Amino acid sequence: MNKYQLKITSRELSIKPYFGFMPKIKAFALLSVLIFATVPFMGNWMNNHIRYTLYGIGAIMVFYAIYDFLFNVNVKFLFDKNAGVIYRINAPFLRQRLMTFEEMTIINVSGDPGCMEYAIGQKKKQFMKNYSISDTFTNSKKSNAREQEYVEQVLNPILEFVKSDHSS
Incomplete structure (x- = not known):
């Protein structure tokens, strides 16, 4: 799961979902x-x-x-707990504010038949504009194991980080 370059500190979480390229x-x-x-x-x-x-x-x-x-490869999503905001950073070009933690939802996006990936989007606009944060997963045994590992090691920490902002 190192291919996602997930880094968590007390105030920030960052992920490079396309580092696997x-x-x-x-x-x-x-x-x-x-x-x-x-x-x-x-x-x-x-x-x-x-x-x-x-x-x-x-x-x-x-x-x-x-x-x-x-x-x-250089695209990074930064979850800033101080501001409660998610940024998309494409170093060295730009830093784009995407949404607040309250607006964020995780969705399953299916592109090709039998394929699915996880994405973040704003709650009321998630199907119009969303940002992929995972590889594509299929229905094979190997892919199901990779998806389970992704959920446990990447997706759940993201959800816990965003939820912990509401309790601080």
Whole structure:
């Protein structure tokens, strides 16, 4: 569950729900380096169409890795107990106020058939605007075990943190 980078202090809780993209980013970066390092030395036996196709695939992987690194991996949700507010921080770009603790609700969002993820949203607008805070879970045994672990180690601490604000 370290892939969520959950950190709890007495006044703040932070989670990076998309930090789990890091292995995919590293794999794409490695594959693109391999493509750009080996294709020039393939000699004359490779025709130009194949060479340019491989360069295109490598470029797409580089752009995908850069995009995910800048706009997904670094996204952090900060639950600030002092203000009772949840922020979405995309370092180093912006800090956006999403909602107060009282407005927050956790919902199950289903995208693809048989898939589900957890998201936070404002109580009266949760289906119009919500923010995913988990991986996608399916109905497989392995995914059910990952979901149970997520609920125990990430989701329940978030709910307890938000509830403890009301009692302080």
